Amino acid sequence: MDLKEVHSFILNFLLKKVDMNIIITKNSEETRSIASEMAKNILSVQSQDKLAVVIALEGVLGAGKTTFTQGFAEGLGLKDDVRSPTFVILKEYHMELSDKNLRFKNFYHIDCYRLKDEKDIKDIGLSEILKNPENIILIEWAGNIKKALPKNCIKIKFYYISENKRKISIQ
Ligand code: ADP
Ligand code: MG
Numbered sequence: 412m413d414l415k416e417v418h419s420f421i422l423n424f425l426l427k428k429v430d431m432n433i434i435i436t437k438n439s440e441e442t443r444s445i446a447s448e449m450a451k452n453i454l455s456v457q458s459q460d461k462l463a464v465v466i467a468l469e470g471v472l473g474a475g476k477t478t479f480t481q482g483f484a485e486g487l488g489l490k491d492d493v494r495s496p497t498f499v500i501l502k503e504y505h506m507e508l509s510d511k512n513l514r515f516k517n518f519y520h521i522d523c524y525r526l527k528d529e530k531d532i533k534d535i536g537l538s539e540i541l542k543n544p545e546n547i548i549l550i551e552w553a554g555n556i557k558k559a560l561p562k563n564c565i566k567i568k569f570y571y572i573s574e575n576k577r578k579i580s581i582q
Contacts, residue, residue, distance in 0.1 A: 432581045435572070442475050442577060443482030450486025453547065454515060463546035464515075465561055467553030470569030475577045476551040479567070480520055483549060487518055495522055495551065501535045516545040523555040532556045 436442040453464060466483075468476040477495040484493040489504050504518040519540055526532060537559055540546055553560060570578040 434579045436577050436579060438575050439478045442478050445579065446479040446482030447486030450483045454487065461544055462561060463541050463543055463548050465541065465548045465550065465564035467560055467564050467566045468549060468551050469554050471571060474569035474571050476569055480549050484518060489518060493520060500526065514545065515547050519546060519548040521548060521550045523550060523552040526555050529556055529558055532559050
């Protein structure tokens, strides 16, 4: 499977649950579990792709990007407490490998909120990270580094509806 197929695989998986690639969550726990399902789903696909899997998260402050990331990390089986790496921009986590997952070894959580100049992303070595097929990368405020994103990355947009309601759109 190439990345495009992985993408449609994830979408189909979600389609079974929600009819569309738009999901409304009624609380943060629902957002976490959607993310966790997606992570497990990605792990189960033994893609032969030569590049990292990249998920670009967009939406205003408080829309749920970090909450989603926490659920996603949980789905990957990571026990570390994932917080927004707002001050460090990038955080790397190593996954404990199981028989089910032969491909992925590292999870990267990147937050581009504080990135003023798109060129600064070079300093964190993103291009190298993107090349490694053993990596899964979630990027908050991905809109700040549009040019650096790979063409077929999975885009997830978060919309604030009301205090506990969010619309999550997967593209
Ligand atoms: P972001 O990273 O996009 O700035 P966060 O995930 O840090 O957003 O914050 C989202 C906040 O909204 C959290 O305090 C979370 O508990 C709350 N929240 C309420 N309802 C939801 C929901 N349905 N999905 C995600 N977060 C929610
Ligand atoms: Mg955040």
